Amino acid sequence: MTSSSGERMLDVRGLTVRFPTSDGIVQAVSDVSFALSRGETLGIVGESGSGKSVSNLAIMGLLNRARTVISGEVEFKGRDLLTLPPDELRKVRGKEIAMVFQDPFACLHPMYRVGAQIAEAFTAHSDAGKHAAWSRAVELLDHVGIPNAKSRARDYPHQFSGGMRQRAMIAMALVHNPDILICDEPTTALDVTVQAQILELIEDVKREFDIGVILVTHDLGVVAETANSVMVMYAGRVMEYGPAAEIFRHPQHPYAWGLLDSMPTIERRLDALVPIEGSPPSLLAPPSGCPFHPRCPYRFEPCATKLPPLKVPADGAHLDACHLPYDKKVELGAQRAKKVAA
Amino acid sequence: MAFYIARRLFWTAIVVAAVIAITFVVFYLLPAGDPALRFAGKNPNAQQLDLIRHRLGLDQPWYIQFFKFIKNFFTGDQYGWPGLGYTFAGQSSVLHLILDRAPRTLLLIAGAAVIWLFSGVTIGIISAVRRRTIIDRAAMGFALFGISAPVFWLGLMGLYIFWRQLGWSSGTGYVSPADSITGFIGHMWLPWVVLAMLYAAFYARMTRNNLLETLGEDYIRTARAKGLTERQVIFKHGLRASLTPIVTMFGLDIALLVGGAVITESVFNLQGLGYLAINGATTQDLPTVLGVVLLAALAVALMNLVVDILYAFIDPRVRYA
Structure with a gap:
């Protein structure tokens, strides 16, 4: 095998998945882009219904093509998986890209x-x-x-x-010694003690077989333990995407703050947890502007009308999709860090 | 496994005994007339009636009669084993009567079962795989027709078209395959098809629904994620799980028909077990009714047992439960 760690294997660009239903079109995934290299673990985090699983099913070609509209590109080894004929895609499934499911x-x-x-x-x-x-x-x-x-x-x-x-x-x-292993909530259905063993096994396997791992989860703790990079999704969109260490040390998006503050840790007492108020929006009729604005405590005038683009807000920062000025994010982020430490 | 079968056999015996007891009690608690009167001929006097009652054993309390019946059943009587007694009407022993009539009903059921199992399951699979297409709708339309059309109507229409008009069927009545195999088939194919219609329709719907439900299971997604072909996914992973309930139904349906194919039997004048039972009930011929009921109950109980054992082989989860 001529594989080498760090080699770029998967390039997802502008992935969009729509399900036409009798009530209208459900846009489960909107304009999602990410990349995966050999030896990398990418953690995809978000609440239920944020489009994490659907993105991966789309990559695997496991969505019913007759009932979904998929656009964008999924480049794998020089081929676009989304335009591959079903039988060619079948030969990739389970051989070059394999998947482990939740339950x-x-x-x-x-x-x-x-x-x-x-x-x-x-x-x-x-x-x-x-x-x-x-x-x-x-x-x-x-x-x-x-x-x-x-x-x-x-x-x-x-x-x-x-x-x-x-x-x-x-x-x-x-x-078949695959190149990519997609793990869709692999530990959600398991006992806590077993969860750690399975995560450890996935890590071992990644090293031994030298593969790229996509780890889908709603548990930030799981991601913190194993991921090299993290993508935070909300309402089918990427909210924040960057190296795991940076996301955990300097989260830039209010949604990521919300996720982190609602996560229990050994140090933090239960009453110190801050839940994100409200619930995720309906994908049938998503809110205008930023999908997170109805729940965001820091929303201001452009949030309800303009969709924030996913971009790097300043040198040394990572990708996020938020209208807040970068220095404001740094300031709020510092306040938050102080509160957590207290 | 041996213990499992033994336990099931024990309960099978209990169920059959209960069925006989209930039949006995119902027959004596709801008498619509005196069997002795019917037996005695015109204008009998009281002495003759008492004599007949004594000969038939009707002068004894019902539980003694019941006990005798059970004893004779296990030890046999002068007409052979199992002892089922002599009909009140007096033409022959019940055992002889049943042995004479049973092949007609059993052959009717066997032919129909083969037809409905294969056509029903095949139609169901095609329907599920081609869901929401014209083929699916046509198949389910047929199923609706088959389920709603009454058997006697189907039978009479079939006879009119295929016997009277086209001459493809040899019409009503029964010809033993021992006498003439072509005559047998000529008489039987229409009742087979008519009886199979209802069940085929039912099985098609069941297969379709089960298969569609199974295809939505997570393990089917796993099968696809492995890179299996769609054919393997449906025929290996899908069918295996969706046919298990059909095996159960098949066994019970066959068993229930042993005493329950009366309408088909009478439309085509096959004079099988159903005919015996109806005849026995209307003439208050207790031994005949008991004989048929016993056979039907045994068929249901034994098929139940067979299905349970089969199920344990098909579904590994049952084996260890």
């Missing part, structure tokens, strides 16, 4: 043996015989930390615990 209870077929389901992922893209595919399945189950992999491969999903099922899903995703 490992529902994502494994209840009537097939775990090993068989992994072996099937192998034979989907190779001429290997049943025997070879089964050995590959056992090998990977062992690799992701299933004890007695050889006999456990013969088990059915309901005989696995939640964490083991998610390990099996990861094993399934790895059968």
